Amino acid sequence: MNAAYLAPAITLFRKDGTLDLESQGKLFDNLIEKGIDGILVEGSSSEFFAMPMEERREMARFAIERVDHRVKLIIGTSSMVASEITEFSNYCLEQGADAVMILPPYYFRFGAEALLQYYDRLAREIHGPIYIYNFPANTGTSIQPETVLQLATMHSNIVGIKDTTVDMSHTRELIKTVKSQIPTFEIYSGYDDNFAHNILAGGDGCIAALSNVVPEVCAAWVKAFRDNDLEGIARGQQAIDRLMDLYTIRDPFLPVLKEACKMRGIAASSTGTFPMPNATVEDDARISALLAHEGIH
Known part of the structure; x- marks a missing residue:
């Protein structure tokens, strides 16, 4: 059974707030070596919303x-x-990124017609594959399936969606x-615990943040699906x-994931x-206990 687990990589900073590219490289290498299928940078878990554009380009x-x-x-x-968006997207694609991912406009709520116009314009101006990013809890707007179908029919470069919804x-x-x-068309869930349901319903897997901390657990879960290993899927x-x-x-929760990666x-x-x-001493104790319970060091 086809399945994929992509990591929405956290962004690692030094204590002075500048990018820690040495640690970032270790994170990327660890994700790849442990078997993760892909990496998303500058998603919600990356704190892109608080990064200046030049820092985003550097990343x-x-x-x-x-x-x-x-x-x-x-x-x-x-x-x-x-x-x-169009300038940064085309820059990333020209430099060698496989695709870009784009949220709907946030702050104000927009209806289906406005969202159709929004992604229609972006798809016409961006010269490469685009994933829609649906995250209604943080944007206040949920992109409806009919709108996604319209967009995917209109534009062959709209190739998938990350659907970050709890249920x-x-x-x-x-x-x-x-x-x-x-x-x-690729459909990924945004929460780790929806991975199996997504695959069984006919989706493609998930792009979910626990993979930063436990990529080996996530990769083993994918392998269980590919091997039709029911016991492994349940584990x-x-x-x-x-x-x-x-x-x-x-x-x-981002400081907790970073602290776990530090551990x-x-x-x-x-x-x-x-x-x-920042994570606290009390947070560290709970993180350690959760990881230890799974035999993760």
């Missing part, structure tokens, strides 16, 4: 060079300025509506269900963009 250049086509590389190019009802409708007409689901508690230690020797610092909080 994009570094990711393209370091990943070097070893796995699929998608770069998030979301912005509230359409011309920034699977919206993702199931996407799979039924879009894949029934365009089977090659993967149960392990991920327990590890989902990492998301609940702190809100926002695993990948990150030198768990510093985030201002005003992202």
Whole structure:
């Protein structure tokens, strides 16, 4: 059974807030070596929303060079300025990214007609593959399956969607509506614990953040699907269900993922963009306990 697990890579900073490209490279290499199928940089887990454009370009250049086509590389190019999106997207694609991923406009809520116009314009101006990024909890807008089908029919370079919704009802409708007409359209869930449901419903897998911390668990789960190993699939689901508690230690959860990567020797610092909080000693104890329970060091 086909399945894929992509990592929405966190962005690692030094304590002074500058990019820590040494640690970032270790993160990318670890993800690839442990069997992750692809990497998304500058998604929500990367804190792109608090990074200046020049820093985003620097990260994009570094990711393209370091990943070097070893796995699929998608770069998030979301912005509230359409011309920034098209310019940055075409830059990333020209430099060697495999695709870009774009949120709908946020702050105000937009209906189906506005979203159709939005992605229609972007798809006409961007010269390469585009993934739509649906994240209604953070944007206030949910892109409906019928709109996604319209866009995918209109533009062959709109090739997939990351659907970050807690329950699977919206993702199931996407799979039924879009894949029934365009089977090659890729539909990924945005939460780790929806991975198996996504695959079983006919989707393509997930782009989910626990893979930063436990890529070997995620890759083993994918292998179980590819091998039709029911016991392995169940083990993967149960392990991920327990590890989902990492998301609940702190809100926002990004400092916890960074601290976990630091504990695993990948990150030198768990510093985030201002005003992202730091993980605490109490957080560290809970992270250690969760990882130890899974035999992860």
